[in-house]
Amino acid sequence: MSFPFYIARRYLFSEKSHNAINIISLISVCGVMVATAALVCALSVMNGFNTIIFSMFGSLDPELKITPRTGKVFNPASEEIQKLRQHPGIAVLSEVLQDNALIRYKDRQVIGTIKGVDEHYRQSTSIDSVLIDGQFILSDEVTGYATLGIGLASALGINAGFMAPLELYAPKRNEQVNLANPSTSFHVEYSYIAGVFRTDQQAYDEAFMLVPLSTTRSLFDYENEVSAIELRLTDKANLSAVKKQIRALLGEEYTVSDRYEQQEVSFRMMQSEKWMIFLILCFILVVALFNMVGSLSMLMIEKQDDIRTLRSMGAGDALIRRIFLLEGWMISASGALIGVVVGLILCLLQQELGLITMGAAGTFVIDNYPVKVEASDIAVILVTVLSIGFLSAWYPVYYLGDRWIKK
Numbered sequence: 175m176s177f178p179f180y181i182a183r184r185y186l187f188s189e190k191s192h193n194a195i196n197i198i199s200l201i202s203v204c205g206v207m208v209a210t211a212a213l214v215c216a217l218s219v220m221n222g223f224n225t226i227i228f229s230m231f232g233s234l235d236p237e238l239k240i241t242p243r244t245g246k247v248f249n250p251a252s253e254e255i256q257k258l259r260q261h262p263g264i265a266v267l268s269e270v271l272q273d274n275a276l277i278r279y280k281d282r283q284v285i286g287t288i289k290g291v292d293e294h295y296r297q298s299t300s301i302d303s304v305l306i307d308g309q310f311i312l313s314d315e316v317t318g319y320a321t322l323g324i325g326l327a328s329a330l331g332i333n334a335g336f337m338a339p340l341e342l343y344a345p346k347r348n349e350q351v352n353l354a355n356p357s358t359s360f361h362v363e364y365s366y367i368a369g370v371f372r373t374d375q376q377a378y379d380e381a382f383m384l385v386p387l388s389t390t391r392s393l394f395d396y397e398n399e400v401s402a403i404e405l406r407l408t409d410k411a412n413l414s415a416v417k418k419q420i421r422a423l424l425g426e427e428y429t430v431s432d433r434y435e436q437q438e439v440s441f442r443m444m445q446s447e448k449w450m451i452f453l454i455l456c457f458i459l460v461v462a463l464f465n466m467v468g469s470l471s472m473l474m475i476e477k478q479d480d481i482r483t484l485r486s487m488g489a490g491d492a493l494i495r496r497i498f499l500l501e502g503w504m505i506s507a508s509g510a511l512i513g514v515v516v517g518l519i520l521c522l523l524q525q526e527l528g529l530i531t532m533g534a535a536g537t538f539v540i541d542n543y544p545v546k547v548e549a550s551d552i553a554v555i556l557v558t559v560l561s562i563g564f565l566s567a568w569y570p571v572y573y574l575g576d577r578w579i580k581k
Contacts, residue, residue: 199505205462206509207516210559213455214517215524217551220448222544227444228433233304233373234382235433236268236404238417243429247271247399254424255403261420263411268294269400271390276343277383279330286326287381288342290390298406301371301384308334308369312386319368325380327370339364342385347395363393456558463566466502499567506563510556518552521545 240258242248249255250269259267271290276283293312296302301310301321311319320340327333330340342363349359365385373379391397407416413432421430434441523529528542 199466202463202465202505203509203512205465206459206506206559206563207513209455209459209462210510210513210555211517211520212458213452213555213559214514214547214552215520215545216451216455217448217555218517218521218545218547219543220444220451221546221548221551224441224444224448225546226540226544227375227440233300234371234378235436236298237407237413237433238405238420239431239436240403240405240420240424241401241429241431243427246273247396247401248428249398250400250403251398254428257423258403258420261416261423263407263416263419264405265408265411266294266297266406268292268298268404268406269387270295270402270404271387271394271396271399272401273344273390273394275393277326277330278341278343279332279336280338282330284326284329285381286383288344288390288393289382289384290387291384292387295384295404298404304371304373305369306372308367310384311368312384313388318363318365318386318389320365321369321371321384322367323379323382324370324372325376326383327367329380332367334367334369336367339366340383342389342393344393344395361393361395363389365389456562459559459562460566463506463563466505466563466566499564502567503560503564506566507560510559510563513559514552514556518547521547 258264269292273288274285275288277286277288291312295312296310305321306324308321310321313319317339322330322332332340342365343360345360363385365383371378387400391399405420407413417430417432421428424430524543525545530543531541532543
């Protein structure tokens with residue numbers, strides 16, 4: 175054990191002649207502890223929300239999605255796509271064609287997103303897990319079917335099993351609108367209502383409709399083009415490695431996106447919120463560490479006799495400053511370590527017992543605040559708290575302590 179650390183430890187735990195110094199030191203430790211515990215809990219709750227939202231997006235978002243870098247559609251019969259079908263890491267490959275159209279049911283009509291999917295779509299996503307009414311059917315021997323988001327179904331006033339079909343309208347490509355008879359400028363398709371899904375994501379629930387791929391090709395006047403290819407990987411496949419291999423195989427003409435990249439705006443916003451909360455709590459931590467400035471200043475005044483004794487034994491200014499600097503760092507380190515432990519205990523209790531609820535049961539998607547502790551967050555919190563604590567100790571020791579430490 176080094177001599178400065180030994181003396182700093184004695185100063186931290188020994189009784190002072192002025193009780194106020196003990197009180198201020200204790201307040202400093204408690205302030206750091208509370209701020210650190212708040213950081214652990216806040217970041218863990220944000221991680222929990224991110225996990226919940228990611229699982230919701232995962233219901234209809236594929237593991238990997240291939241889209242053209244330019245234009246809206248591409249030919250799935252190209253040489254690159256044919257090679258892709260042979261990739262050993264791909265379990266399911268599903269072709270989709272998506273665009274906006276007018277959806278009408280009797281006297282109600284809305285603009286929605288029509289997504290045509292093939293027979294492999296059920297295996298590439300978790301559509302069955304989000305169905306709340308009816309079933310997912312694309313077609314039978316007679317007609318095609320549609321599966322709608324709950325918000326879209328509500329806007330149209332329909333439910334699964336309604337007898338009348340939906341009418342889908344899309345303007346004919348490369349044709350001018352016939353002002354004399356506008357109805358001739360639109361392709362029209364019909365679909366019966368098979369089911370309703372709910373993902374609790376507005377982008378899907380309010381606008382999405384799943385129909386057979388052949389229906390969208392006829393509606394939007396395409397032959398065999400698709401707007402995307404959605405992939406589900408094998409259980410043993412490494413997502414990052416397969417994604418890199420597919421990018422190398424397809425070249426620069428295609429974009430390969432994982433689930434985070436498919437919802438990049440949403441996840442970037444959530445990450446921004448997470449680190450804004452982190453910065454706000456760091457500011458509170460800085461305010462809490464102001465107590466340490468007063469504690470160290472009063473301690474240096476009280477230990478004048480000790481400083482003179484150390485000088486007579488040959489100690490220089492650097493060693494004496496190091497003693498008080500370590501004293502301040504030990505205050506912040508003690509508060510940080512206790513705060514992390516307290517924060518982890520609170521997170522564990524919330525995770526197991528659900529102590530803090532989000533309101534009446536069934537009001538939200540989940541009843542209790544979700545929690546997910548990540549080791550990287552704990553490391554960032556410790557480094558941040560210790561760094562701010564070091565700076566808070568460095569200032570009084572090297573600036574305010576000149577009159578008490580220097581010869």
